[in-house]
Amino acid sequence: MALTDLQVPLREATDQQVVEFAKAGREAAYRELVRRYERPVFSLVYRMVRNREQAEDLSQEAFVKVLNAIESYKPEYKFSSWVFKIANNAAIDHLRRRELDTLSLDGSPHAETPEMIEATALQIGSVGESALDEVVARELGGAIEDGIRLLRPEYRTCILLRHVEGRSYEEIAEILNLPLGTVKTYIHRARNELRISLAHLKE
């Protein structure tokens, strides 16, 4: 595709077009790619490693790796698959090196002062809920987050990519380098385990 054909605003351009801009040396295109994927990538990595600082470091590392290798990007693959693949690999490598901490939406378990708790609390995207809805959602969300934490890492990645990020089975198979059938099995088992771990909420 010729660069002259890319006279579209960056925000309206497809991922492939933005990548072409980046390959042409436009810094704004790099920023646009970060803007598009910083939340989903950070969300995935955070829910994998359960530590804000480490999640930021790993997400940052993944973005730097992707953007510095942008010239080797193959347009036949989805850009999102590539980003998620690199980020997930970074998270899995990290998990192999350390034990998991418990997720707290209310701040780091190691925070000792109210200021530290406030500073380490997770910022979440607003979904426009009422105060009561927010409390209920927060409780259910916390339970689900805990359930996700208990899943095996490969189940966790699959369920997050499928039902939180909304990726197709085929894309997940591409991201994780797994056969399609394996991905379906992992997601099915992950849902089974989550149903069991959330069963107490029914009562």
Next chain:
Amino acid sequence: MSSLPSVHLTADDLDAFLIGSPSQAAREHVAFCDACRSVVQADRILVAALHGLPALIPANGFGERVMAQVRIAVPAPVVAPLPWPRRLLGNRRLVASAATVLGVWASAVWTASNSALFDSWTSQAWQTGTTWVAQTLQTMAAAVAQQSWYGTALALTSTPARAALVVVAAVATWAVGVLVLRRLVMIPAEPAADAAW
């Protein structure tokens, strides 16, 4: 972990319920199977809750920190293609091959159209060359015959047995000389490296 018995809904059936396109058989099964209906219901709630999980946001300045470590790609300069005569002349192999073919062709054409002249040139060159070689050989033979050692050498090779003896002695001397020379100029070998750590 619990799993569904195979007689109940399969994983694919459950997926189909989640995307709203279950088969007729699956619908009928769920209509009378409490266990499967309960699983379908629980899956719907679970997936809706997962879908509703908030996106988490990295700290302010995340993008800047990423960009600080990114090397912006430098596009390769666009080079205008050369016109075809320059492209062809720039190819040295092609030019050399073309010149050779042209030269051979021109020679053949010239020879064919000037065969009489060509014949006279070649016969003259042949005569001159053979005369020169014969004269050189005669001169060299006369010079050798005038040497003081010529009589002795001639006597040594006067019979075939003597000549053979001389040849064998000469070959042996040559071989010994080569061996001695090789020993003299041989580079001393490095001491063997210690293979063990």
